[in-house]
Amino acid sequence: MSKRIVLVGFSGAGKSTLAKIIAKHFNFSVRDTDKILEEKYKISVFDIFNKYGESVFRELEYNNLKEMLQQENVVIATGGGTPCIFDAMKLINDSAFSIYIKMSAKSLVHRLLHAKVARPLTKNKTEEDIQVYVTELLALREPVYSQAHLTVKGENFKFSDIISSCIADTFFSKENHSAIRQG
């Protein structure tokens, strides 16, 4: 039984937004792996990529995830690559209820092109480059994301179904029952 919910999925799938809504519903804290890293090291994810490269970022991201999986009564929005580092998806599944927000490459490209915040992995790319990048990387990551306990369609999920599934797994334990906001 888990006391934490972890959202996985590609960049732009809406993990942070959904994490906030689920956390509010359960009266849990919301955690964003990228934000936590940025606060901890006082540097943006963008700058970690630029100054130290992707492999350093992944190492920090992995260690950060392990620490976050110790916390209770939290909803964690992961970075798009987080579950794909080493055995991260197994760690997530062993200690949390995981939800994959699945979106088509077409929707993701659209959302990434219109995102307010640029992602390091899509910066300086043309629309065509982004299409190729998303399609190829999504195909590689999909088998990992799909190991999540629950998969929901990012384009049209029913929030009540997500909450029911969270509760089914995450009606955690009797002592945690009071953490669930009633009504």
Ligand code: S3P
């Ligand atoms: C990444 C996704 C980003 C961030 C970093 C790497 C990825 O997070 O962790 O830029 O590898 O897909 P979001 O999924 O929140 O964009």
